[in-house]
Amino acid sequence: MLPMRRLGKTELQVSEVGFGAWQLGNGDQWGGMTDALAHKLVHEALDLGCNLFDTAPNYALTHSERLLGEALQGKRDKVVIVSKFGHQAGGGLDFSADWFWRSLHDSLSRLKTDYIDVFLAHSPPMAVLNGQHEIWPALREAQQQGKIRYYGASVDYAHEVRETLQTTDAQVLELMFNILHQDVRLAFDLVRQQDVGVITKVPLDSGWLSGKYNAQSQFAGVRDRWDDAEVRRRAACIDDLQWLVSADRSLSQQALAYLLSYVEVSAVIPGIRSSAQLQTNFSSAGSSLSSAQRSTLEQYWNRLTHSGSQLLPW
Template identity: 30%
Template sequence: MQTATLGQLVVSAQGLGCMSMSEHYGPRDWDRSIATVHQALDLGVTLLDTADIYGAGHNEVLLGRAIAGHRDRVVVSTKFGVDRSAGDHRRRVRGEPDYVRRSCEASLLRLGVDQIDLYYLHRPPQDVDLAETVGAMAELVTAGKVRYLGLSEVDADQLRRAHAVHPITAVQSEYSLWSREVEALAPAMAELGAGLVAYSPLGRGLLAGEVDPSTLGDNDSRRGHPRFQGENAVNNQRLAAAVSALAGERGITGAQLSLAWVHARNRGLGIPVVPIPGTSSPEHVAANVAASDVQLDDEVLAQLEPLADRVSGDRYGALQNTGRP
């Protein structure tokens, strides 16, 4: 596994998103999830991503158990800020200093670590100014509880305002063949020395060609996403099939082609881009890691380029637009 540098933080060129091990994407299997994390570590993955809201803390506890005895091999990243305590329909994004401190202490306890390597604000706060929240996060760095700071789903102005309070190491945002809005932020990130951590690089599984939107379970949050509904889903499945066909011509899977495209964007955007595909399958981890070695020529990159303009549906529905997963 090659490495990438986010600010001053060295991580594996590809990470592992752990959210689906605890909720949103179907049934949970603790032992299989632990095996998935261990498989990732064995393949050289160091960046492991979670958040305090994934499974209402379940995901941090699971990850903490998985990395016990392996702390020196892991870059632990987690997020805070989305308060779901009043229910998903009343979720809000908080950032008051006392909440920041309490959230960090709770995450440290659940993860079983003394220090969080990369601590993200999950979304810009609704209750206080962003600078106040980042100031409280900076105090956590001074106290030795956090090493580096990150933001998730912000615009250029928010990134610059936050960076003026404390250096921002990484921005985490959805980024894939057909979710490219964050590219507008790349110049500001390059200017400030921040890297991009790309979540959902496989279009929440649809680009992998292994998800049929019509068969998603009742507890699968993708049922509420516009791209998985009705005519949007039909059209997007056609796009996924086109990706799989291109991949097949090169002896790889649609998932590997989609991940290789994200890796290739390091050159196009001029910033480090580290995808964190999520899975709870050891087999999928191995296949995903293999994508980091796939080199795409100009011909296939040109064939993939138009897909962002052909995707149907917004990234999120009404519920997900506040503290969206």
């Protein structure tokens, strides 16, 4: 069974490796996924001790939430569900209080539940992260009504973490954090001070840290955002990181172990689209890098980004 960690001051216990459900039911990317396979993957994750499932309305055009709701029937009291609001299923952003309530009720319906454990503002603009924005009173009201248990935001950078934690009462953050994107760790002092639960998204840098891409890789769909120069630069980074690989530890396992070496991190949520991928991801639970290895990777990122002044594009 997977080791558990406390999700900050929420006191929820979550599996160190969770189930990132962005690819669940996605029929137009990565070769597609049938409903039957989606259900099978969720059930396999449950059997291995995973209790943390992360989704959003815009994942697979609402199918991710729907499939999770179907697969988790009869297991609701055994799992922690994270969902989000702000990104509309058909595209576009809306962080108004009115849309928040509509989005929440729609998510509850698709997930076949009367509460969501963690509800997050989904990569919002900076103005939304300030506690004066109208979503924060709405989140508190939804919590008081029992429709959500805890709330916070999904963000990418240290300055967004600081704005959220200095101006709101967020209890959970979902952070873009991996070996090549370490900016958020520069705000971990505030995370520790406020005992905020941290879930790390994009832990394998959209597949690069799985070791399956190289300088000749071609991308389509959402991943065609990388031009040829960026593909070559990322491929060079992967070459630089080969010292992490050993006979019994793959690059992806070590990349997840790097994140789990931080006490501030409650869980990692790699995407899952096959049983083999699920097994590889979950095998990283219970592991972490040594302090020396972690320090080496932090220094590597400092050199790569000129101490965070020249970040890699997502």
